[in-house]
Amino acid sequence: MIFLIFIAAFILAYLGGKFQIKNIRINKILIFSWLILVVYLTLLFSSPYLLFSLFLSIFVIKLFLDSPMWSSFLKYTIYMGFFIILFNILLNSNGSTVLFEFFWIRITLESIVFSLSMLLRLMIIMGAFAIFNSNLPMEDLIEVLEKLKFPPKSVMSLALSLRFFPIIMKEMKEATEVLLSRGLDISGIRGKIYARYPVITAMLSSSLERAIQVGEALEVKGYPSTKRKTWKTISLNVVQKYVLLIFVITAILSTLYRVISGGFSFYPVVDTFKDFEMCIFLFLLPLSLLLGEVSPYD
């Protein structure tokens, strides 16, 4: 059964990129909170059954929230998954059901299940981020963080990073082109490493200069200010407030469940399936995100 779960997860990952039932807009605070919840639950549980329930929930959400990044994110995850599985199989010899043994290589059924669970965990996180990134532009993230009362200086640092990172990358590409045309040798690994020095120096001094200019701009725009007020704060309607409450309850109950029931054990033998109610719970409650739709007039 456990292998059927993994096969089903791969099929769902593929289907998620192919089908779209609707494209609804969700309140920005809710989608941010949902992401935090999903990441928390993924780190909290290691049971493949519970993780699959969560992945199923994400898959359903994907059908209602457009995410052009879904396919590429999950494709990339599966490539990475290949290495996760490979390293686990070769280096992790725990488990009692030996499938293959050759000198120091000892492949066990339990280590395969464990590595597939790790892959499933990664798929959940990547899938959730694919949905999050497509539905909450980075500029709006600043609004969300301001609303959630994150420290203003940290929010400003994040805003500046988001704004200037693409510019720095563009300049870096340009500096590399210039240095190559001036005769920079990048042949061989040694050449590639040495070639980084002038590019990095150019970028470092350029970034320092930019920092001064940005500092000037911030000063003349009146920042920092004790009078500062945030414009256009995001509001939640009654239903959205309840959804937020459901997320909080999900996090609390999941934590309690984890503390009371203990963790899932892979070694020496994989635990049997015993969390049916919790699986339903982890599938349904995060789905409440879909109730947080915003009207087109908002």
Added chain:
Amino acid sequence: MIEFNNFSFRYATSQNYALKDVDIRIFKGEFVVVVGPSGSGKTTFLRAINGLVPHYYGGTYKGVVKVWGLPVREKKPNELTKYVSSIFQDPENQLIMGTVERELAFPLENMGLENYEISRRIEEALEVLGISYLCHRKVDEISGGEKQKVAIASAIAMHPDFLILDEPTSQLDPSAAEDILSLLERLNDDLGIGIILVEHRMERTMHRADRLIVFKDGKIIGDGEPRVIASRIDMDSLGIGYPQVARVARYMGIQYLPLTVKEGRRVISNKIARIKRIDRKKRYGSTILEVQNVYFSYGTSPVIKGLSLKMRENEILGIIGRNGAGKTTLAKLITGTLKPAKGRIAIPTGYRVGMVHQNPNVHLFEDTIYEDLIYFARDEKSVKAIMKKLGIWELRNRNSRDLSGGERMLAAIASVAVLQPNILILDEPTRGLCYAYKKRLSNFLREYSSKRGVILISHDMETVARSVDRIALLSEGVIIAEGEREDIMPGALNYTTQLNKLLYSLPGNIDRRILVEEDVEKWD
């Protein structure tokens, strides 16, 4: 009112005073243009008004600067924002937030305004500047000119009495620059906002100004009505320059300097009929570059569409055309950075191509500009010779970050030229360059092109006309006109010089192929 009383300032890291004994008053509603050679104190003057000096840049501060009676020394920049708003040179680095709307809201949020007031001011500012369509756009997706308009909108949303602008058009192409300057004129005319503008483009600013302030070595050497000041001070020898028609009038000994083509027609029409053109025939060598039916696309958008072009030794080829025409892409195809999807680019075996990019910072990374140049060139003699020709030998021990934009660009050009490429490509090298530097660049290119080839991509028609032999006009990825500069530029509506426009608009038997002062045999 802005008031400087016997003000002097020296930066903490410098031996010399950046400003010395400045005593001046600027009134609300004035349009003031501030000019001066590099390092003359123009930027420090602006920083002293918005409070960046002494609150952001520390140093020795003497005298008093007051904005509406408030001593700047005692008020932080954020306390002066409702009186003075600043706009800087680089449109990229002064926009903080990711979207236009949030960028405009940012200073208003800092002022602690209520939500409805912020919304109202954003709406008004966007409308006054005619950029309401940009409201929800991302800052990364808009052009340089639009970014500068957003910066101005963000500034005027604060309802300041004065806008101070430090070379706001130096990174923009001429049409975007013209847009920005017209906009400033309108803000000054309609809303009475005082404009204090540091600017190199004299032909675009002088006729708009009520007042011209000239700085030299930290001191004000001229202050008054632009025409009067320009006729009293030799602005060419200061490196600032004149509008081309004003320079021509000076050559002709005319006291009342025209600042626009229209004024030129009135003032110098009688005398100009007598001028004669020098025939500057040039001998070209063998072909060193052949672009044959080249195609190139970024993703699915075609940029170069079946373009063919030839260049020979001893030739300086000017490539002109509006933004997005494919000029930089063509240059990158020639350097080999980009590969054509179809077609062929032929360069003789062993010939090298070097390109100077628009952003000089990407060329300079060492502690001093001399080290930057010697890093790849190794040949000390040629490095020294090229630095001297470009007039930057004296700056050799300075870090590029301590240089002005113009000096930095010359250093970037030198960093590529020292490698002696057979084809030297310069992409918009005149941005931020004052008149003296542009002239120096033209002279350098003419000398460099001997036995080599130079491609100059520029929107600066005066520099193009002064430097190049042949011109290719690019539009939507194809060359729509190509030939000798005397055949292509004269009579063009946009791609020609102020002097040529003047000649074309005059009646009578005049040689209308004259483009720059150097084309004339003798000035009476």
